Amino acid sequence: MVTDPISNLIVRIKNASDAKKPAVTIPQSKLVENVAHALKKNGYLSSVQKNNDTREIELGIVYFDGGKPRITGIERISKTSRRVYQKSSDIRVFRSGFGNTFFSTPKGIMVDMDAKKLKVGGEVLFKIW
Incomplete structure (x- = not known):
């Protein structure tokens, strides 16, 4: 059992992109699924497919034309041992x-500029570049 599904998600994505894998699977949960859809919406993943038989989610990794991965770094900010929250201001x-x-906000998982535009703060999940 994974104690921190967000950390598990970002480590698997980073390892798969470093190994030039086309896709990666991760155990299914609502939180992981919402984060994966937010990553896809912002161009970091090519696909998100839920497999109810195995209770896993398959994530397609995005690469540039030269084979370089779109994701070059991911850093977990708020952890189970130390939660980090930020106001919209x-x-x-x-x-x-x-x-x-x-960010994890009352209005769902969203990126910094969307949260600032909607004037909602929340828990800082991770930074990605």
């Missing part, structure tokens, strides 16, 4: 707009 642009910070 404190949200800043990450890596001059070339990266995103993902």
Whole structure:
């Protein structure tokens, strides 16, 4: 049993992209599924397919034309041992707009600029670039 499904998700995605794998599977949960759909919406994943028979989600990894992965780095911010929250007024642009910070808000999982636009804060899940 995985104690931190978000950390498991980002480590599997990073390892699969470093190994040039076309896809990766991860145990299914609502939180993981919502984060995966947010990653797909922002162009970090090519596909998200749920397999109810095996209770797993298959995630397609995005690569540029030269074979370089779209995801070059992921950093977990809020952990089970130390939760990190941020108000909407404190949200800043990450890596001059070339990266995103993902938040868990009352309105769902969203990136930094969407949270700032909707004026909602929340738990800082991870940063990706």
